[in-house]
Amino acid sequence: MDSLPTPSILIDRPRLLANLRRLQSHCDRHGIELRPHIKTHKMVAVAREQLAAGARGLTCAKIGEAEAMLPSGVRSFFIAHSLVDPRQAPRLAALADQLDDLRVAVTSELHFEALERLAGLVGRRLRVMMAVDTGLGREGARDDATAERLAGRLAGSSRLELRGLYSHEGFFYGLPPAEHEAKVASMLDRLAALRDRIDPSLALWPGCSVTAARVVSAAAGRVQAVRPGAYPFGDLYLTRVCASMAPEDQAIHILATVVDKPEPGLALIDAGSKTFSPDRTPDGVHGLPADGRDFAVVRLNEEHGYVRGPATDSLQIGERVLFAPAHVCPVINLTDTVVVMESGRPVATWRVEGRGRTQ
Ligand SMILES: Cc1ncc(COP(=O)(O)O)c(C=O)c1O
Structure with missing residues (x-):
C-alpha cells in the first residue's frame, strides 16, 4: 500500500x-x-x-x-x-x-x-x-x-x-x-x-x-x-445509518495522507470534496477510519479533509489512513481508476468506464 x-x-x-x-x-x-x-x-x-x-x-x-x-x-x-x-x-x-x-x-x-x-x-x-x-x-x-x-x-x-x-x-x-x-x-x-x-x-x-x-x-x-x-461496496449509509450491511463487509476505502496538524484536535488530509464528494451522513460525517480509531472527516474543501475527534492527535504527518466514505456512488464517479487490493496488496487497476457518462 x-x-x-x-x-x-x-x-x-x-x-x-x-x-x-x-x-x-x-x-x-x-x-x-x-x-x-x-x-x-x-x-x-x-x-x-x-x-x-x-x-x-x-x-x-x-x-x-x-x-x-x-x-x-x-x-x-x-x-x-x-x-x-x-x-x-x-x-x-x-x-x-x-x-x-x-x-x-x-x-x-x-x-x-x-x-x-x-x-x-x-x-x-x-x-x-x-x-x-x-x-x-x-x-x-x-x-x-x-x-x-x-x-x-x-x-x-x-x-x-x-x-x-x-x-x-x-x-x-x-x-x-x-x-x-x-x-x-x-x-x-x-x-x-x-x-x-x-x-x-x-x-x-x-x-x-x-x-x-x-x-x-x-x-x-x-x-x-x-x-x-x-x-457490491457498501458505504457509511448502508453500514451505519441503515444497518443493511456489516461494517466489515465494506469493500471500498479512500486512502489519504495526513498532510498537516495546524492546531490541536485538527488534522488535514489530502482528500477533499473532489475525492469524497460533498455527501455526508445525517450526523455530518464524510468518512470514518477503517481501523476504528475515534476520529472522522467532518468537513471538506476541494482538496482538503478536516479530521476531528478524540484520537486525532495520535495521527502523524505523512501517515496514511483508510477511510470508509459516507456515500460510495459519487466517490467512484470522481475517479478514473480504482486500485484492486487482495490481502493488503494492490493486484490490479480497474478503469471506471462509465464515469461521467451522464448523457
Ligand atoms: C431507479 C433506481 N434503481 C435502483 C437504484 C439503486 O439503488 P441503491 O444505490 O440504493 O442500491 C437507484 C439508485 O439511485 C435508482 O435510481
Missing part, C-alpha cells in the same frame, strides 16, 4: 466478490433475478463479476452508462430513466441491436406521450417498465388509479409494450431501520395487488440496496427481480 499515490480509491476484491455472491445466492434461493444498477460502480470489471455470479441483466440510468457496460457481455439492460430526447433515437436503436432484451422506463402519462414519439423514431417497439412511486416522490405513478390509467394507454400502444412495474425506494435511506421490515411488507402488498389488477403476468421489479435482501425474503413469489446498486 505504501507504493500507492494518495488519494486513491481502494477496492477489496475478496470482500467485493463476497458481497456479490451473498445477495446473488439469496436471490437464487428465492427464485428472484438480480439486475444490479451499475450507477454505483460504472466499471466493466464489476459488471462482469456480477454477471458471472448470476445476475440476469443490468440496470442503469443513462444510455451512455449502458453503452459503456457493453464490453461486459451483458445481454439484458433496463434503462430506469425518463427518456424523451429524439436525438437519442439512433443510440437507442444501436443499443437494442446489441442486446437480447432492452427495457426503458415509462414514468407518467405525459412521459408516455414523449416516449411514444421517441419509439417512433427508434423504429421498433420498445419494451417498457412502468414506474410506481412508493414514497420517494420522484418518477412514477403517485396512486394506483394513475398507474391503472397509464397501463390502459400502454395496452393501446403499438410502439410501447408493457412488460412490468418497477419502483425505487431511495427514501429508505432516511427511515429508521426499525421501520424497514413493516414498510417493505406494506409496499410489496400494494405493488403486487396493483400488478395483479393490471395483469398478473407482468414482472415486478422493486428494490434498492437498503431493501433488496428484505424484499427478496418477503416476496413470496410476487417479485421477479431486484435492482440494488451500492451493495
